[in-house]
Amino acid sequence: MSIGPAVAAESLEQPLASGQNRRRVRPAVLSPIGLGAIAGSLVLAFFVAFGPLIWGEAATVADLTQLSAPPSPEHPLGTDAGGRDVLARVLTAAQLSVLMALAATFLGVTLGVLVGFLPTILPRRGARFVVSATGIALAFPALLLTIVVSIVVGTGILGAVLAIGFAMVPFFARLAQTLAASVSGRDYVLAARVLGVGRFRILLRHVLPNVRDPLIVNASIGAGGALVAFAGLSFLGLGVQAPQFDWGRLLNEGLSKIYVNPATALAPGIAVVFAGVVFTLIGETLAQALGVENATRARHRRPLERPAPSDEPVDPDAVLTVRGLRISVPAEDGWTHPVDGVDFDVMRGEIVGIVGESGSGKSLTCMAVAALVEEPLVASAQSVRFDGREVVRNGVIPSSPAAELAHHLGTRMAFVFQDPSTSLNPALHVGPQVAEIGRLHENLSRREADERMLDRLRAVQIDDPERRAHQYPHEYSGGMRQRAMIASGLMGEPALIIADEPTTALDVTVQREVLSLLNDINREKDVAILLVSHDIAVVTSICTRVLVMYRGRVVEDITTDDLVAGRAVHPYTRALVESVPTMDAVPGSPFATIAERERFPVEQLEPVS
Numbered sequence: 001m002s003i004g005p006a007v008a009a010e011s012l013e014q015p016l017a018s019g020q021n022r023r024r025v026r027p028a029v030l031s032p033i034g035l036g037a038i039a040g041s042l043v044l045a046f047f048v049a050f051g052p053l054i055w056g057e058a059a060t061v062a063d064l065t066q067l068s069a070p071p072s073p074e075h076p077l078g079t080d081a082g083g084r085d086v087l088a089r090v091l092t093a094a095q096l097s098v099l100m101a102l103a104a105t106f107l108g109v110t111l112g113v114l115v116g117f118l119p120t121i122l123p124r125r126g127a128r129f130v131v132s133a134t135g136i137a138l139a140f141p142a143l144l145l146t147i148v149v150s151i152v153v154g155t156g157i158l159g160a161v162l163a164i165g166f167a168m169v170p171f172f173a174r175l176a177q178t179l180a181a182s183v184s185g186r187d188y189v190l191a192a193r194v195l196g197v198g199r200f201r202i203l204l205r206h207v208l209p210n211v212r213d214p215l216i217v218n219a220s221i222g223a224g225g226a227l228v229a230f231a232g233l234s235f236l237g238l239g240v241q242a243p244q245f246d247w248g249r250l251l252n253e254g255l256s257k258i259y260v261n262p263a264t265a266l267a268p269g270i271a272v273v274f275a276g277v278v279f280t281l282i283g284e285t286l287a288q289a290l291g292v293e294n295a296t297r298a299r300h301r302r303p304l305e306r307p308a309p310s311d312e313p314v315d316p317d318a319v320l321t322v323r324g325l326r327i328s329v330p331a332e333d334g335w336t337h338p339v340d341g342v343d344f345d346v347m348r349g350e351i352v353g354i355v356g357e358s359g360s361g362k363s364l365t366c367m368a369v370a371a372l373v374e375e376p377l378v379a380s381a382q383s384v385r386f387d388g389r390e391v392v393r394n395g396v397i398p399s400s401p402a403a404e405l406a407h408h409l410g411t412r413m414a415f416v417f418q419d420p421s422t423s424l425n426p427a428l429h430v431g432p433q434v435a436e437i438g439r440l441h442e443n444l445s446r447r448e449a450d451e452r453m454l455d456r457l458r459a460v461q462i463d464d465p466e467r468r469a470h471q472y473p474h475e476y477s478g479g480m481r482q483r484a485m486i487a488s489g490l491m492g493e494p495a496l497i498i499a500d501e502p503t504t505a506l507d508v509t510v511q512r513e514v515l516s517l518l519n520d521i522n523r524e525k526d527v528a529i530l531l532v533s534h535d536i537a538v539v540t541s542i543c544t545r546v547l548v549m550y551r552g553r554v555v556e557d558i559t560t561d562d563l564v565a566g567r568a569v570h571p572y573t574r575a576l577v578e579s580v581p582t583m584d585a586v587p588g589s590p591f592a593t594i595a596e597r598e599r600f601p602v603e604q605l606e607p608v609s
């Protein structure tokens with residue numbers, strides 16, 4: 001007997017926008033699973049509503065001349081040991097079986113969610129107690145819990161509903177706790193706290209709407225599990241007692257006569273399976289309609305075109321060559337491409353900037369180069385050649401590259417992310433996190449890795465590295481955290497550092513320190529740098545060449561000197577430069593902004609260099 005739904009854990013943590021939900025409902029309902037769920041629920045609902053009315057009498061009237069009779073025109077599935085029609089009994093039992101499953105699920109989900117949300121509103125100690133108690137209850141086998149409750153409360157309908165309902169509580173409590181915890185740390189919840197919004201109100205306004213959908217999906221699938229659990233309980237003699245009967249009880253009675261009339265056991269068994277499948281189909285349809293993505297939907301999406309490999313000769317001085325990079329995002333009717341047809345090179349020891357408005361595809365381009373684009377997004381390209389190795393396999397950049405390529409990328413490429421506060425694990429000291437890279441990729445002993453870590457922390461100008469290595473990230477300033485991230489990138493011997501908006505989250509003085517640190521590393525270690533920024537001033541301060549991205553393409557590849565001297569050719573680049581405020585602007589005049597997209601239609605996307 002297993003109680004509890006089975007939707008993939010990772011898919012449970014997706015907060016879902018209601019607008020998206022509405023757009024997903026139609027395709028979900030019209031899919032084969034959705035149609036199956038509707039047809040199955042109609043059939044089930046009919047038997048639940050009218051079963052006892054139509055077949056109730058035939059199900060209870062005993063024909064003493066036909067005890068355990070085989071199937072006949074009068075009794076299509078034969079009769080049971082008491083001479084009652086098997087088919088009529090199975091159809092009549094639908095009502096009790098399904099209603100009990102729904103009642104137990106309602107009890108289990110309601111209590112579970114209440115217990116699960118307690119840690120969100122309780123003070124820390126109370127919250128810890130509830131979380132630990134849930135963990136202990138979850139570790140207790142569900143079957144034993146069901147039997148214990150059933151014996152304590154007493155057998156019969158009420159006992160069975162309470163037993164199965166209580167057995168479901170720990171699962172839903174843990175699910176609600178996990179979902180609530182994943183939302184509680186989000187910025188909008190923290191912002192509400194700062195504004196003095198009470199815990200209970202935060203729970204209702206911010207947490208509940210974001211965890212509701214996965215709970216509904218799991219409740220629906222859980223009802224199928226409850227149905228099977230009831231059958232098990234009645235089969236053990238602890239469920240429904242005579243003269244009442246559910247499918248479990250019929251199964252119990254029928255098994256003893258299986259050699260006389262197999263239908264007496266098979267029919268209630270098939271009914272349990274049918275209803276269980278219907279509940280699961282409902283859950284699957286809800287999952288699709290509410291946007292809880294699953295593997296089936298992804299499998300049915302139109303396949304992506306895979307580009308043919310590029311046979312263009314590669315410049316031996318280039319550390320990175322990108323040809324025909326395209327990133328595809330699954331959409332309802334196929335794929336959209338936020339990055340489409342990007343080509344560029346980065347030479348050894350060169351500092352190249354990528355600029356462009358928000359959403360132009362700068363970050364995705366860098367993520368793809370580092371093989372960090374993950375499902376459901378797909379990065380494809382004719383070629384991405386980094387430091388002598390081809391990253392593209394069969395037209396796509398694998399999100400989990402083979403061990404050798406992963407090792408190469410891990411040691412020869414470093415990635416510095418925008419937000420230094422989320423780049424480091426808050427639960428671990430900084431030093432071991434930096435040292436870990438050396439142990440993982442360079443096979444260094446703990447001692448060697450620690451020595452190199454201290455050396456690298458020193459190189460990025462973190463004072464007193466021996467002490468700082470034993471501090472947590474929250475004890476570092478923003479600039480120090482960013483420098484620690486750069487230090488971990490230097491644990492190998494990188495040929496390229498990709499820095500994606502490394503200074504955006506920092507104030508201007510710290511910004512300057514981080515930029516000059518990158519500059520020093522470039523000069524001293526001859527490391528190439530690909531620097532992403534939406535700030536032209538930042539890029540022109542250290543880069544020798546700039547790639548201008550607009551709507552997923554590189555529209556201009558220009559030297560910094562030409563850019564600064566106003567020699568940009570592409571109208572978008574010129575507009576981007578003109579939008580940078582200057583000291584000689586007329587006081588009181590409005591800031592220059594880039595005009596709406598219509599001014600740069602797709603025809604003007606033709607790259608210039």
Ligand SMILES: Nc1ncnc2c1ncn2[C@@H]1O[C@H](COP(=O)(O)OP(=O)(O)OP(=O)(O)O)[C@@H](O)[C@H]1O
Nearest residue numbers: 329338356357358359360361362363364365377534
């Ligand atoms: N996981 C994702 N799923 C769907 N779309 C995505 C995903 N990640 C990025 N996008 C979309 O791809 C486009 C490019 O995103 P990207 O992060 O590369 O932009 P960007 O140029 O780096 O912008 P910013 O300067 O704001 O960071 C955006 O329209 C974004 O909405």
